[in-house]
Amino acid sequence: MYLFNTLKRCKEEFVPIDENNVRMYVCGPTVYDRAHLGNAKTPVVFDVLYRVLCNKYGKNHVTYVSNITDVDDKILNKHKETGKSIREITEQTYQWYVDDMAKLNVLAPNYRPRATEYINEMIELVELLLKERHAYEAQGHVLFDVDSMPNYGFLSGRSMKEMIAGARIEVADYKKNPADFVLWKPSDADQPGWNSPWGYGRPGWHLECSAMSSKLLGNSFDIHGGGSDLIFPHHENECAQSLCAHPGEKFANYWVHGGMLMVDGVKMSKSLGNFYTIDQVLEKAPAEALRLLFLTTHYHQPFNFTFEGLEAAKQTLDKFYNALLRVKDMACDSSSADERIVNALEDDINTPLALSYIHELVNTLNKAESDVDKAKAKTTLLKSAELLGILWQNPEEWFKGSVGDEAQEIEKLIAQRAEAKKNKDYALADKIRNDLKEKGIILEDSPQGTTWKKI
């Protein structure tokens, strides 16, 4: 298995520290508002990686952690804007997020830790850094001393000189070096906070992931993931904290970063009016279409979202489910996933290549004649699709949705049309078909009779 490792800036063979417990940590969202498309892409990509790891090492030999940041100034701002309590905001947003993930068929990670439940671990980590002289106190803050770490910047590949040249680092008079970042900061009495050796305050963002990953996965683990925008400063600072607090440990061996999501070729932003939340997009297309769409581009590339692409993904799924609909009553045999698909996914999660083989498997299924061949083709397709997290739905439900009384009415019209066809009254038969088409119901004749679908 191979992964593109940001540390080495190249693809390298993945060798876990412990094959019996492969450990992965992926940065999750800050819960202050509905998750947007970018917040959806990253978990979908790492969900595929999780599935591939489970397939290779066994489900019980993989530990996957994805955190929830529930203490942050953005949440504080939301509280000021809306007047809603912090707790109300984070609980509601968390629930929305979990629901969105479920719709996208993202498997639940083994742990979904919340920052506020690991404050003690964070305080311990700060104490360790102070003791090792990698941090210092100033005006109620505790700051990480970047000058205490000679190779600070090794992950993102930038030198201290460059960072200062950037000159957009927040300058504060209490910082020894402008690049020093906050580990702990003071809170006002009306702000969320916890008592600490440095007074009432709250943790800096970077600290959370270092503390939670250490607690749940250990001081050295295999994969750390996230969007490429997190490389600097977030992941760089996590490295600084964790490596300085635990000398001799490796923190994460493989850093895996997904390309940014864009909309119509440019960065998604509220000011450009091309900002979409997951639930907004799911009003226009099934969640599975969005999931498939994310997988049509290699995760490492920037991903360009368009509604045309979303519609195309939906049509692709129609094609796939059409094939499955024909063999809906066929039992699966003992076939396993297509080896080419496993190989493609184990080669740095090459989902576009894997999908091209899915198309081939669908074609094979459509052409299969004997029951034995059909069962084999169906099983291979479903087992392969499971690695990608697609085709999990019942094909009839995919096309018909949750229809109630409507179905009986349609069946009645189909019977009428069959009668008309028998009498060679094609005008009436075509009228029934066209009337239904206007209501979004498509009829398909076959030697076995007529079936219908919703479009």
Place this chain on the structure above:
RNA sequence: GGCCGGUUGGCAGAGUGGCUCAUGCAGAGGACUGCAAAUCCUUGUACAUCGGUUCAAUUCCGGUACCGGCCUCCA
């Protein structure tokens, strides 16, 4: 300004130092069908640009142009 990444056919999007060939959508033709739909078969079109290395480059190296990302919160 600094640091990264990209540029493949009408569109989306893999991949490869030479071979017949990604794949999908769209287009063209055909089979099946009362007609459709679905499905199947056949088919055209490509590697930004200029140099270099090589027997051979879309693929490796370098320059140029263009596009995007990061450098501040961000998945």
